[in-house]
Amino acid sequence: MTLVIYDLGHIFCNSSIIKKDNMSLREKKKIETKNRIFEVSGKLFKEKGFENTTIDEITKEAGIAKGTFFNYFPTKDSLILYFAEQKAELIYDLTEDEVMIHLPTKERIKKFLVSLAESYENDKDLTKLLFIEYRRYIGISRPEINKERSPHYRLIKVLLCLLEEGIEKGEVKGSIDTRMAAETLNAVYFHTLMVWLKSENDFSFSRDIFAKIDLLFDGIGD
Amino acid sequence: MTLVIYDLGHIFCNSSIIKKDNMSLREKKKIETKNRIFEVSGKLFKEKGFENTTIDEITKEAGIAKGTFFNYFPTKDSLILYFAEQKAELIYDLTEDEVMIHLPTKERIKKFLVSLAESYENDKDLTKLLFIEYRRYIGISRPEINKERSPHYRLIKVLLCLLEEGIEKGEVKGSIDTRMAAETLNAVYFHTLMVWLKSENDFSFSRDIFAKIDLLFDGIGD
DNA sequence: GGTCATAAATGACCAGGGTCATATTTAAAG
DNA sequence: CTTTAAATATGACCCTGGTCATTTATGACC
Known part of the structure; x- marks a missing residue:
């Protein structure tokens, strides 16, 4: 699986389900x-x-x-979940990007997450709206919610791919648990997103993410 | 500043504000x-x-x-915020722990977060309740909410202390931005908490945190 | 076209969170 | 002890999310 930096355009200008002729x-x-x-x-x-x-x-x-x-x-809230799923769809539908494919793993992950961050930065209010969905993440899981369609799940899946490729290329420690590493990247990503959403002043989400990935790759310990 | 592993006991059996005699x-x-x-x-x-x-x-x-x-x-929701603040109080009121004070920085952070995790593990339902508060973190910040009293803020403060001590002792890279590192640890901690709260099966929150701190200290990159 | 079972639409209704004009209590001043 | 102003308490009321018994539309079958 390979990735492309995609345009997360206009969630709200979507993307209706297509009607087919043979339908009743x-x-x-x-x-x-x-x-x-x-x-x-x-x-x-x-x-x-x-x-x-x-x-x-x-x-x-x-x-x-x-x-x-x-x-x-x-419920009224569930509408947001549908909007969020639409956004997740965009993460999932990734295709090749000729420029990125040759970058080292760290740079690819960086570019991927920074691009995502930038797409959110374009519309802070909309992003706030979508991430109320996070609440559901906490509450009692309802059966009707499909985990595989959540943005979280999909992001982790992409990161997992990138990390595994990184191990093959010798750019990522072979000893690490890739699931855990992907989850950690995801955690940092989403938490930074939350902090950014909450912040009044305009600190740059994408710049923050950029620096944090360095930290994660190089480690805190001396 | 030094730390103690404390007993996060019974949030709901609290801790009323004390009445004084000279009050009207x-x-x-x-x-x-x-x-x-x-x-x-x-x-x-x-x-x-x-x-x-x-x-x-x-x-x-x-x-x-x-x-x-x-x-x-x-609001009704704001009650939860007060409960959460009570819990945060416990993080803040840290005092010396003779055993922990001599451990290396990584172990101290680990022990600190793992103990916190364990205290949450004792009452999953209560923890779920308290963390609905997270939602507020996302929505439009209301002026009446005191950031300094939030669990997030306090946890970061403690981590910041530990990291700065770590740098002094040469156990943490002097080149890192401690604020960013503390925020990253915090992010991983809370995200893992969220995932755990959401999980049906009983994966161990504290064990997961334990492994993730190793990852953060040693780094992902090879 | 007519019949009937079933899917879908409807809106009166309810429950619970939150408001606000009014009533009551307190504290201070005379 | 009265008066008065401000703090506090009150509950009728409003608003909005969500329910459900009833009505209406659809399509399979004859």
């Missing part, structure tokens, strides 16, 4: 409704923020009854 | 009421969980009107 009217309508809820809520969230948008507004704007909303999304 | 009747009553809310809600949370406890129940049990609750705590 029912299935088509269902998809249409779900898409409409998705689009309308994205629009409203952008305009007025998540907390200030009510289900009533969403359903009114989408031209459906309130109850119908809950046929498609179990 | 008003002040005494105020403190009494706040304490009662605190105690009653702790009791109810333990019995039925946070979500299943209503403000009505708390106020009824505490013998006050609903509105009064909101004179003391701005």
Whole structure:
């Protein structure tokens, strides 16, 4: 598996599920409704923020009854999970990048995470919104949530690949537990993201990540 | 500054604010009421969980009107923040530990974090509850929240001390940015905590932390 | 086209968090 | 002891997320 620095564009301007011709009217309508809820809520969230948008507004704007909303999304919060999954999709759909493929492992990981960081930096408010999803990470795991589709899971998977390649190339200690190392990188990445989201002043998320990867590779101990 | 492994005992069996004799009747009553809310809600949370406890129940049990609750705590969630602050207090009130003080820096940090981890492991449900507080970390910072009292801030402060001592003793690279290193340790610690809280199977939080500190000290790179 | 089982839509309804105008208590001054 | 202003307590009320019994739309089968 090889990677590309991709453009995490416009989560909210998405990406409706595609209708196919051989679908029944029912299935088509269902998809249409779900898409409409998705689009309308994205629009409203952008305009007025998540907390200030009510289900009533969403359903009114989408031209459906309130109850119908809950046929498609179990809770208001769950909408965010869907947005987050969309973003995760972008991490997963990685393809080759001719420039990056020849960099040393450390630089590749750095470039990968820094690019991710930069994409988040472009829209702090949207990022805040998406990461409320983190809460779910904490609460009692609900069965309906697919772990494999979470951004966390996917990021770790990519890092794991990079580390294993690094070991093969002799750029990463063969003795380390790659799962643990990937998790650690992920931890630092997400924690820095959180701190950045919380911060008032504009410290640079991507620059911070850059420095921390150096630290992780070289170690703290003398 | 030196450290002790302390007993993070019983957050919910706390630790009321002390009334003093020279207080006016008003002040005494105020403190009494706040304490009662605190105690009653702790009791109810333990019995039925946070979500299943209503403000009505708390106020009824505490013998006050609903509105009064909101004179003391701005939201229901904010109660958890107070519980978390109590826990943070325990991190802050560190004193000497004769055994630990002579260990090498890496071992001291390890022992410190592992002990913390173990104290959380003793009550997973309570820990889950407290860390819903993490959510606030993400949302728009409210002015009333005192950063210095948060567990995160305090943990970093302690780690910073330990790292600086480590540099003096030549056990930690003098070239590193201690703030960044402390933040990284903190990140790994909290992220592992989160993953553990989320996990169904009982992987050992403290053992995981143990291994990850080795990784951080020795570095990933070859 | 008509019948019927089932999927989907509906909106009245409820519960619980949070507000606020009003009532009560306290403390200080005269 | 009264008066008065400020602090505190109160609960009726509002808002919004979420439920559910009922209605409506769909499509398989005849």
